[in-house]
Amino acid sequence: MQRLLNFFYEYRAFFTFLLLEIFCAWLLVENNQYQSTKFFNSSNRLAAGILGFSQSTREYFSLRQINEELGRENAQLRTELERRAQALTIPVKNDSLVRYDFVSAKVINNSVAQFKNYITINRGEDAGIKPGMAAISISGAIGKVKSVSEHFSVLISILNIDEQVSSVLKRTGNFGTAQWDGTDPRIVNLLYVPRHVQPLIGDTVLTSGYNAVFPEGVFVGIVKDVKLKEEALFYDIRVELGQDFRRLSFVKIVKSQLKTELDSLEKITIGKPQ
């Protein structure tokens, strides 16, 4: 026993090292699991406060661009309002009105150059945000909510090598999966589009609504490059994102009102996974 203790004491540096690294690795694995309300991320009050301060300082240098973006959003909302006003004279199907609710929020922390990018926003639980909700902007899909605190939330950006978005080619109606390859923050790949489809450069890519997160038909991007290797089962399609993530300042969180209903219906029909 004495010798065992001596042994541990002799190599205490190594064992401490091992212990710390195992703990870190456990944190890493745990953190990769999707959806959680954890304290140790940038949505906690102190971290978000510091990041928010740093962001508000930087904002002075990009006020012009933020203004432009807000102006554009304003214009789009006006058009929308006009259209709604016209449409109200005709009876509207009820469910499309109540299906989605939006919370708009400001980005206080964002990165594009890492492999796993996250976005911190200044709205949280108090605005009704829950893990798993979708985030969109005026120019396209952004990501989904990973964790929330009282006043802040962390989103997984589409620019995250683990994030997949079920998408559809608008013209042909074929499904695919949009996933980032970790290199260029303007481009994502559209995977699993089979050979028999004929995608063209310039085709629009939308979210498919087959995933539980995004509503159907949110703009993702435009096909920029199509390649088909010999004997490959699927196309290599590169899609230019609608949203330039380097200039992201406002997002909208989509609250799906019917999500619980959909989930429970699916659970009854398909049954609980064993």
Next chain:
Amino acid sequence: MNRSGIFVGIYFAVYLLVQVMLFKQVVLFNTAFCFLYVAFILLLPIETNSLILMGVAFLLGFSIDIFYDSLGLHALSLVLVAYLRNYWLGTITPQGGYDAGEGPTLVVNGLQWFMVYSLPLVFVHHFVLFFIEAGGFEIFWFTMLKVITSTMFTMVVIIFLQYFSFDRRR
């Protein structure tokens, strides 16, 4: 000890804040990052106990991780650097040994020695960091590009700050 403990605490906070408020935003060519906070571990006094070194490294890495939303990643890489540091210092002891109470700095030991000391450690840190983040070797060359450019960027900033550090005694 108490006095130097306070200094270490202040440096800790300064490195943390500078990293998350300034250098987190600075990414050159979309590949070159500057992880200046590694210098905090590199520049602690030579006789620092390696247990303390690893403990401090874990705390700093963990704090950085909170801001980067990458729990465990920076902590793991920095603890590795802290563990290797004292062995590496022992291996490259200059003739006549180190002066008692000095840090392993550029000013005390010269540029060449400092490069030999810090470059491999910074490289190991960045290598582990980026490849764990990438989740393996699938995007090997792009990740390697990130490792190399970031190592250069971090080294340039560390050396630059060493030349302009205020406690320049010689």
